[in-house]
Amino acid sequence: MKQLLFCIPFLFSVLACNSQPGPTHKHNSQNHNIMPEKFDVALYKKYQESEGTLALPNGYTVLSMTAPEGNEAGAQQELLPNPSFLISYKEFYADGSLRKKEVLLSETVKVMQSEYYSASGQLERTVNEEEKFGKIKYPQVLAFLDEKGYIDIKKGTGRLNENGTPKYDIHYDAKSNTWTIILTQGKKLSEKEFLDLAKQSPGEPNPWKPVYYIMDGNTGAAKEVDRLPQ
Numbered sequence: 734m735k736q737l738l739f740c741i742p743f744l745f746s747v748l749a750c751n752s753q754p755g756p757t758h759k760h761n762s763q764n765h766n767i768m769p770e771k772f773d774v775a776l777y778k779k780y781q782e783s784e785g786t787l788a789l790p791n792g793y794t795v796l797s798m799t800a801p802e803g804n805e806a807g808a809q810q811e812l813l814p815n816p817s818f819l820i821s822y823k824e825f826y827a828d829g830s831l832r833k834k835e836v837l838l839s840e841t842v843k844v845m846q847s848e849y850y851s852a853s854g855q856l857e858r859t860v861n862e863e864e865k866f867g868k869i870k871y872p873q874v875l876a877f878l879d880e881k882g883y884i885d886i887k888k889g890t891g892r893l894n895e896n897g898t899p900k901y902d903i904h905y906d907a908k909s910n911t912w913t914i915i916l917t918q919g920k921k922l923s924e925k926e927f928l929d930l931a932k933q934s935p936g937e938p939n940p941w942k943p944v945y946y947i948m949d950g951n952t953g954a955a956k957e958v959d960r961l962p963q
Contacts, residue, residue: 769854772800772807772829796820801827816889818875819844830854836862838871839903867910867950874903874912874948877955883916894918910950913961919944 780787780798787795792814801807807825813836820837830852836845847860863870878884883900884891894900894917904913918941931937947962948955 769850770831772825793821801825801829803827806832816887818884818886818889818892826852842871842903842905844871865907866905869912869948869950869953873953874914877948878914912948912950914946914948916944
């Protein structure tokens, strides 16, 4: 099984997102009799033959696919057409029927609208993910990264570091209304820092150190911090 794009170091996994979901809207199943989406077996076979990603004619790029097997759910991640930085995440029941559809900014931050389906294929509820944020939404967060030179939102470039790892990880805390931005390769170590680290490390040290920003969810004011809040 191929790893998902948002696989990040364990150091960052402790930052569980405290976001509260937006308002949930239940749906009358009688008004939603359209055949729901199913897991695309033919597409999955093409993905298996790919070199890790699969570009589609509609501009989407399949980043990962896991087929339903036994009682295990299937999953699919697609990068939205360039220059978007968003990921479409779909999860499927064991029989291949769509279970949920979400749009992700990062591993823990859902944006736009999420949809959840019953095992019989009926749309049960939708969640407006945007309503959990303050005045500052995800486009302003991406604009900040663009201003800092980490990404280019017009060209859709800068999602990954040179070694193929995600360039950033973003979290939102609804309680404090703050965004946490982690640049995994934020700054290169100085020669002294590198040599000092080499003396303490048995192997080749990482020449990069992370950079952390905390952004106010109402004003957009961001400050660099030495370490993440506990």
